[in-house]
Amino acid sequence: MSDRNGLRYGLLGLALIVLLGLLGFIADRPNSSATAETAAPPSTPGLESLAELNGNAPGRRRLEIQSWKTTEGTRVLFVAAPELPMFDLRLTFAAGSSQDGDLPGLATLTNAMLNEGVAGKDVTAIAEGFESLGAEFGNGAYRDMAIASLRSLTKPELRTPALELFTQVVGAPDFPEDALARIKNQMLAGFQYQKQNPGRLAGLELFEQLYGQHPYAHPSDGTEASIPGITVDQLRAFHRKAYAAGNLVIALVGDLSRAEAEAIANQVSRALPKGPALPKLPEPAAPKAGVHHIEFPSKQTHLMLAQLGIDRNEPDYAALYIGNQILGGGGFGTRLMDEVREKRGLTYGISSGFTAMQVKGPFMIGLQTRAEMSQGTLALIQDIVRRYLAEGPTRKELEDAKREIAGSFPLSTASNADIVGQLGAIGFYDLPLTYLEDFMTQVQALDVAQVKAAMARHLDPDQFVIVTAGPTVSQQDLPPPTDKPADLPSGVPEH
Known part of the structure; x- marks a missing residue:
């Protein structure tokens, strides 16, 4: 549930960016849409060859970042990018699983339920609403944070209704009971699958041993024991606390003026529950090796x-x-x-x-x-x-x-x-x-x-x-190091 969009957070993902050649492209591009990705600037220079670079690093885009706070206490970061007639909006709340308290999975369930229903619209109507406007909604929950995002064209006749629907989804979700039951069943089925995945089992055990009683220790998706008992009232209470305007950072990039960016940020922050940032997490204790x-x-x-x-x-x-x-x-x-x-x-x-x-x-x-x-x-x-x-x-x-x-x-x-x-x-x-x-x-x-x-x-x-x-099996000595190993893996690793 926490990777519903394949979202990989940009800065934390810096360590995964690998140079595949100047013709390479980032494979994991969050919140992409056909409309936005196939559009091109009016004039695009040709790609430089490696020879033309003469051993120097390629030029990089320098960002003019503007920052301010809304009346409700939301921090905003904005970069004007007029090359394409679109904008990307990302809301980052300190609302990840580290805020679950005694209910592992609460943050993930809350985030997953955002677009399941608002006043007068069910999940299908919400999806059709974004699609009809050429817009794309995204969301995800992790240990530190929860995210909601919107990609839309900037034409006012498309931007205005897309933002109106987005602020409803993020600021006033209904948390319908039938949707909650469906998502719980999906998560419980996922837990059964995990039992057949040794890599996943190892990862869960590793975090438990590494973090002990710290909020990072439990899995973001919760557990078989915790998920069934989470109620709609608990989701609503978590939303009021963790999706508050003061607990949010807004990032905005696109074909917008400063005035338009401020208007969007104000519209979003006003639509959210009022409240401050949540307290910082405690430091974890050193684990036993x-x-x-x-x-x-x-x-x-x-x-x-x-x-x-x-x-x-x-x-x-x-x-x-x-x-x-x-x-x-x-x-x-x-x-x-x-x-x-x-x-x-x-x-x-x-x-x-x-x-x-x-x-x-x-x-x-x-x-x-x-x-x-x-x-x-x-x-x-x-x-x-x-x-x-x-x-x-x-x-x-x-x-x-x-x-x-x-x-x-x-x-x-x-x-x-x-x-x-x-x-x-x-x-x-x-x-x-x-x-x-x-x-x-x-x-x-x-x-x-x-x-x-x-x-x-x-x-x-x-x-x-x-x-x-x-498995527990008899161990063999490792082969000596060589430039041509005699026993390279011959197939896909087996579980």
């Missing part, structure tokens, strides 16, 4: 390693970002991929990453490997991390990572949808308006010693919480 195993019949074992990472305002963010790109966040060519896949053929893929959140999010490493080599693979990964933290990156690794980041960075503002995601994150995590430029400047200024020191400050090779999911 150790290995937790889930027995599961399979030829593969899922390995997940984690420890507490950083919040989104961490001063070391840029150094940790590039340090992790070298360790395991940059796809092929990383330390983990080279040692585990390329030299030994133990997995299709292995990755690592910091998920920076309101308070300390996780640093995680994950992969699947052959069950009979899972213990040796786990020991190998821990040894790779230990050596990397002790030695730091090489100068060549650092310079290669800088070039890759500089080359891929323009894609983070390649479309209005990308920009509105960046604005939402900047506003939600209270980052400087110059964050995007600051980040690139900080990355390019880093040296080997700074990256090594930052990684060592925030990671400890002896403090991993480890979850494995797979």
Whole structure:
């Protein structure tokens, strides 16, 4: 339920952007529509070839971000983008599952129910209403936040009714009982499916072991025990509290004047319940390191390693970002991929990453490997991390990572949808308006010693919480490293 639109939040997704060549394009573009995506500016310059760049990073779009607050206390971030006759509007509420309290799944259910009914319209009428206007509604709930979005053409005869319907959906949902029962059944069916998915089981166990009693510990979708008992009255109470105007950041990008942007922001904030921002989450306690195993019949074992990472305002963010790109966040060519896949053929893929959140999010490493080599693979990964933290990156690794980041960075503002995601994150995590430029400047200024020191400050090779999911089988020794592994995986990993 929390990924109903395939939404991947822009700033948190920075670590997933990979340079696929200048002709590459971002595959996961939130809230896209055929009308908006196929439209083109009146004059579009031709693509530059790699030769024409002569080794330099491609130019990137510089954003003129305007910011203000509405009378109701809503923060607004706006970028004028007159190239296309459309706009993207994203509302980011501090209304994720970390606000569930004693009712896991409450935030997800509330968000999922927004467009199930308003006065005089059921879910079908709402969907047809947006479609008839060439507009698109989107929503999703995560641990930190809940999102509602609108993409529309800017013609007043289309924009006005689209915004009117959008503000009804977000500000005055009906929460119909029949829709709640249907969505609960869908979620309960999903829980049954999870029992057959060892990767999902491992992920749930990992967060529980990593966060203990903290609000991040429970799954965003709730549990089999919690979902059936959630009532319409509880959804309404959560909406009044968490979907209040003071608990919101509005991001707006498109073919709008400042006056039009202010009018839209005012219309949205006035339509919401009145109320302040919710209190900041407590910091999580340090977890106890150790290995937790889930027995599961399979030829593969899922390995997940984690420890507490950083919040989104961490001063070391840029150094940790590039340090992790070298360790395991940059796809092929990383330390983990080279040692585990390329030299030994133990997995299709292995990755690592910091998920920076309101308070300390996780640093995680994950992969699947052959069950009979899972213990040796786990020991190998821990040894790779230990050596990397002790030695730091090489100068060549650092310079290669800088070039890759500089080359891929323009894609983070390649479309209005990308920009509105960046604005939402900047506003939600209270980052400087110059964050995007600051980040690139900080990355390019880093040296080997700074990256090594930052990684060592925030990671400890002896403090991993480890979850494995797979069968208990006799273990084999790992193959020695080679340029041509003799036993590469031969098919899709089996569960």
